[in-house]
Amino acid sequence: MKVLAAASEIFPLVKTGGLADVVGALPGALKSHGIEMRCLLPGYPAVMAALHDGKAVHGFDSLFGGPAHIIAGKAGELEILALDAPHLYLRAGNPYVGPGGIDWPDNWQRFGALGFVAGEIGGGKVKAFVPDLVHGHDWQAGLAPAYLHFLTRKVPSVFTIHNLAFQGWFPSAIFPELGLPPAAYGIAGVEYYGGIGYLKSGLHYADAITTVSPSYADEICTPQGGMGLDGLLRSRRDDLIGIVNGIDTDVWNPATDRYLVKQYDAASVAERAANKRAVEKRFDLGADEGPLLCVVSRLTWQKGMDILVDRIDELVQAGMRLALLGSGDAAIESALMLAAERHSGRIGTIIGYDEALSHLLQGGADAILIPSRFEPCGLTQLYGLRYGCVPVITHAGGLADTIVDANEAALDSGAATGFHFASADGAHLLNALRRVARVYKEPQLWRRMQQRGMGSDVSWNRSAARYASLYKHAIARKKS
Ligand code: ADP
Numbered sequence: 001m002k003v004l005a006a007a008s009e010i011f012p013l014v015k016t017g018g019l020a021d022v023v024g025a026l027p028g029a030l031k032s033h034g035i036e037m038r039c040l041l042p043g044y045p046a047v048m049a050a051l052h053d054g055k056a057v058h059g060f061d062s063l064f065g066g067p068a069h070i071i072a073g074k075a076g077e078l079e080i081l082a083l084d085a086p087h088l089y090l091r092a093g094n095p096y097v098g099p100g101g102i103d104w105p106d107n108w109q110r111f112g113a114l115g116f117v118a119g120e121i122g123g124g125k126v127k128a129f130v131p132d133l134v135h136g137h138d139w140q141a142g143l144a145p146a147y148l149h150f151l152t153r154k155v156p157s158v159f160t161i162h163n164l165a166f167q168g169w170f171p172s173a174i175f176p177e178l179g180l181p182p183a184a185y186g187i188a189g190v191e192y193y194g195g196i197g198y199l200k201s202g203l204h205y206a207d208a209i210t211t212v213s214p215s216y217a218d219e220i221c222t223p224q225g226g227m228g229l230d231g232l233l234r235s236r237r238d239d240l241i242g243i244v245n246g247i248d249t250d251v252w253n254p255a256t257d258r259y260l261v262k263q264y265d266a267a268s269v270a271e272r273a274a275n276k277r278a279v280e281k282r283f284d285l286g287a288d289e290g291p292l293l294c295v296v297s298r299l300t301w302q303k304g305m306d307i308l309v310d311r312i313d314e315l316v317q318a319g320m321r322l323a324l325l326g327s328g329d330a331a332i333e334s335a336l337m338l339a340a341e342r343h344s345g346r347i348g349t350i351i352g353y354d355e356a357l358s359h360l361l362q363g364g365a366d367a368i369l370i371p372s373r374f375e376p377c378g379l380t381q382l383y384g385l386r387y388g389c390v391p392v393i394t395h396a397g398g399l400a401d402t403i404v405d406a407n408e409a410a411l412d413s414g415a416a417t418g419f420h421f422a423s424a425d426g427a428h429l430l431n432a433l434r435r436v437a438r439v440y441k442e443p444q445l446w447r448r449m450q451q452r453g454m455g456s457d458v459s460w461n462r463s464a465a466r467y468a469s470l471y472k473h474a475i476a477r478k479k480s
Helices: 018-031 045-050 107-122 144-149 172-178 198-205 214-219 230-235 266-282 305-317 330-342 355-364 380-387 397-402 408-413 426-440 443-454 461-479
Strands: 002-006 036-042 052-060 068-075 078-084 133-137 157-161 169-171 195-197 208-211 240-242 292-299 321-328 347-351 367-370 390-394 419-421
Touching: 002 018, 002 107, 018 036, 018 078, 018 133, 018 461, 036 107, 045 068, 045 078, 052 078, 068 107, 078 107, 107 133, 107 144, 107 172, 107 198, 133 144, 133 461, 144 157, 144 198, 157 198, 157 461, 169 172, 172 195, 195 198, 198 230, 208 461, 214 240, 214 397, 266 292, 266 321, 266 355, 266 443, 292 305, 292 330, 292 355, 305 321, 305 330, 305 426, 321 330, 321 355, 330 347, 355 380, 367 380, 380 390, 380 397, 380 443, 390 397, 390 426, 390 443, 419 426, 426 443
Parallel strands: 002 036, 002 133, 036 078, 133 157, 157 208, 208 240, 292 321, 292 367, 321 347, 367 390, 390 419
Antiparallel strands: 052 068, 068 078, 169 195
């Protein structure tokens, strides 16, 4: 089976969040299911630079305002189809926003082109790769199912929501430029609140919809979690499933991780102490008996980072230390820098994005704090499980689906792998931290939790099998 994935990010070439990890991991994980997956990506400088053995396999005289080519090539093991369109993608910086943090004004063209070209490939117009199915990810690829819907070659589409908060809405004036037939403009089409919704388009036209955990699939069908799209999602509930993400267990393996000062496995978890010392040094923290928490996150409202800011003094009073790595909202960044000054030696803040340091934190901190207001799947709690860095999470979405709360029964039976708190607010967060402190004082209990987490299957095996089966069903259904 041949599958085209269309996405705006792929690890290790371009990454701003978990989407990149998923898009980068699926091709390898699906190989053993007989699936050949190629990934269509915008030809950002980082993508073009990483390609080897690149060959132009198709050209467009004019694609949303300029000439473009599809370049087929490899990046490591990944088979890439790069959309080389310099007028759209040849610019430095972030894939979505310009230097001032404002969305690129031509994002509708940049990602309109991605959806359009995915449609062309799905339609069989690019002889080098004729897929049996197209899998689009997030709003940036949301128009792909719409273009596919109006083609004569009927190829099924799967659309995955990684985060419903990002919807890709543009004014209706762009509609004539998209090249979709007039029939596509309407409630039963790409129209959304008087404009064009790229994510909405994917949800309406895809043959099957997935999101990245079963709980999130439920949450987004409610008015509280649906962000304006719950009605549409409820109407498609039978076509919507949640498949939890896996992680790359080779990249995230404490036994071989070169970013750690000391490698270890479940049997030698005590060796983590050397990494803990290294974290303390990097973050200017004093040594202490109490638990060392870490955060590796975008610093945003979604991630509950404002709640953490509000309760950070109490966290210190409860005998905890915190090493925080992240970047995001300016107000949250500066509040966290101030907290580090106020609690020098107990709170360390590093603003920025640092892959190596994120590994060291997972390998050295005792627990990772994830107070998200909502979390479609989340990856950092999975890394935490694998590294014996106990996740402390809001009971939401994929966090709730992947971590077993250390309630009395789970502690007794040895099933516990982390700590849940009922909802993202300061009081619940502090209660959970008190529970963390209590269990941490019992080294054997804590060790058992770490080891149980380290033994959890966080690989792609189970989830890849579910995607493979979904693809097969979608293809069979389209044929019938
Ligand atoms: P989201 O995609 O919503 O940001 P996820 O938990 O799904 O959240 O994925 C976040 C990914 O980005 C993880 O791989 C995490 O380790 C990484 N990450 C987030 N912030 C940083 C940072 N400041 N430095 C390094 N890695 C980070």
